[in-house]
Amino acid sequence: MASDRAYQAVVIGVSAGGMAALERVLPRLAADFSLPVLIVQHVGPVSDSYLPIHFSMRCALPVYEAEDKQPIEAGAIYFAPPNYHLMVERTHTLALSTDDRVNFSRPAVDVLFDTAADAYGPGLVGVILTGSNSDGAAGMARIKRRGGLLVVQTPESAEAPQMPLAVLERVEVDHQLPLSEIGHFLNSLSNE
Template structure:
């Protein structure tokens, strides 16, 4: 399913239990990992920029809060800022928006996934982790329609299984993996 494919980017959507889940994935990405990683973690509108600071101390890759019109660079982890949707433009730059909430969230996973699917097509890897609503399911359908790879955390390994379950109800996935196997799987996608 993923043999010989040329991947260009990874998008990750996560909500309740996300900090602990990301701690088991992002630090496993090896130095020199060639793909950008764009993340929507549901956070409060007035949250600070703690996530990029926290993970920059734990990851070998550079970690940033996404900025509007920023070019997407290989081997960089980007977090959606509080109270902004994170989107990918066709020129592979980031865009931020204060449009209405989607699935009661801003940032919303579906917004990132749908725009990234349109920008990267079959070169996109979508990952849905723990979360307590259905955000991400519609976006994963779009990634599937554009030929991307779908990876979902097993509901039984998720602190909140609703987001993984919603994806499984909406579309077929390529990999259904326990949390502790996802980081190594992502590393394997970049190995020739």
């Protein structure tokens, strides 16, 4: 199913329909899931920190709102906070930024994916779920150039298919999976 390389981290980008999509992926990650999971869900700039609280009650793994200079731990889930770009430093720590919006978004999927691709190279798994714009397509292309693995939700299983379609138009992905299979697939990568 996957290659023989050892994966080090998973990045997930999601927008419109994201809450329901993440409900079908994150709670399915096993308690012994060994990879950190970094997530950009497009939210408004004055949103509260509902996502980490919501998913911490539904997931076997610890769930955090990302903090600046926080070390990335194996088997933990990190959400980008509202109105901050989430980035990965080469030392595998998190960084937050209030730089300009990218693709009309802050946090932006491309910002996370670009920096994570540079930090993890072929050890990175990029995942794009439902969303109504093209944020994440450039970041997925960068992950591919760095040798990482690309997973895209099948557009027909997405509430908003534009983000998956934008990726499929731009780069050859490794796996197109219906939403119901993505959590199981990620578990298989962690177990390798």
